[in-house]
Amino acid sequence: MNNVVICEANEINLKSTLDGGQAFRWHGKEDSYRGVIEDKVYIIFREENLINAKCINSKIDSAELLKIKRYLGIDFNLDNFKKKYKKNEYIYKLIKQNQGLRILKQDPWESIVSFITSSVSNISKIKKNINELCILNGKKIGDGEYDYIFPNDVEIIQIGEIELRKIGFGFRAPYLIDAAMKSLDNKINMNSKNDKYDDKLSELTNIKGVGRKVADCIMTYGYGRRDSFPVDRWVRKGLIDNLGYNPALSNDKLSELAQKKFKNDSAYVQQYIFYGEKTS
DNA sequence: ACTCAGGGTCGAC
DNA sequence: GTCGACCCTGAG
Incomplete structure (x- = not known):
């Protein structure tokens, strides 16, 4: 069971990403989670300032390391995303509060x-x-x-x-x-x-x-799309209370409007609103 | 014991 | 577009 380094610890928050309502099969707490990707069991954990992974079924080679990184969405540039929303007080606050929240690429x-x-x-x-x-x-x-x-x-x-x-x-x-x-x-x-x-x-x-x-x-x-904007009761609340959307609109209509505004940032903006509203 | 709400959607009007 | 029904479960 070899350990491989995934990334630096500030690149991803394991708790909000793995156990925040986008995936339902990761078990653990704070800095260590165990779960299944495809047909193998992985433990993903923080040690000092690094995020590591180990697999209980086999040795992790370079191809498998890529698979894990892809699953964790490490390729998305959170710094650029954060900078882009510096002027939006509400969204910027949520991004800062929940540093390292990423969107997974699941099956x-x-x-x-x-x-x-x-x-x-x-x-x-x-x-x-x-x-x-x-x-x-x-x-x-x-x-x-x-x-x-x-x-x-x-x-x-x-x-x-x-x-x-x-x-x-x-x-x-x-x-x-x-x-x-x-x-x-x-x-x-x-x-x-x-x-x-x-x-x-x-x-x-x-x-x-x-x-x-x-x-x-x-x-x-x-499917890893970034132009979809799921609107549930929490995201609805965020859009209406904090971004000025009309409370008379249906969730479907809100989704359509938000998608038009945020374009390819839709999924990530939604994720930060969802997590922020749900945990506040 | 009883009520309430939780990452909505369906089918009928 | 609006409205009741839909299954179950843990919290208060």
Whole structure:
């Protein structure tokens, strides 16, 4: 189990990034988290002023180091982003307060399942649902409580709506089955990079249980898009209370307007508003 | 024991 | 565009 250095400690805040509501399978606290990326278990931790990673399944070579960095979104230049919003008092304050908060690049399928699950739920319940789903699927890859591979579309169909309801997915259970069927039928492109936003939006909102908000989350965290602006109740509050948006507007309309204003910074601006409003 | 709300969406009007 | 229904769970 070799340690590899990911970056300097001030480049990424592990707590807000790994356990702040964009991913639901990282367990730990403050400076050390354990979780699964694809089919391997990693521990990502701070030591002195460096962020390190180790893998319990195999040695981390240079290709795998790149994979981890890509997952953690280390390539995004937070300094430039911060400078750009120096004149926006509210956004600048949030960026300073939450230095090192990054957007992860997760697996599209896992994001689809996770954010369908997130509807009218809360982070602790989403984590509970998602982890029980992985445990039920049973592909264990380590000695830890949560060391399981995420179920694919076929496996979710095999588990079935009844079992999903039994482990607490509630009305979201049939939505997950619908998503799995569409994935299996190749109705969802898992590799799309340069799709037009509106095309990707309609592809995703075709899935039952996926409206604009959930689709925006999937595009942000699963497809690595930066032009999507998910608006939930927290982001709504931030936009209205602090950026002067009209409280009469729907979340969908707010998302559309914010996206127009922030363009390719949309995802990051949203992330800082979400985290800031939720933790204040 | 009872109410309330949590990273919304669906279907019917 | 508006409105009730939808499952479950932890907090107060």
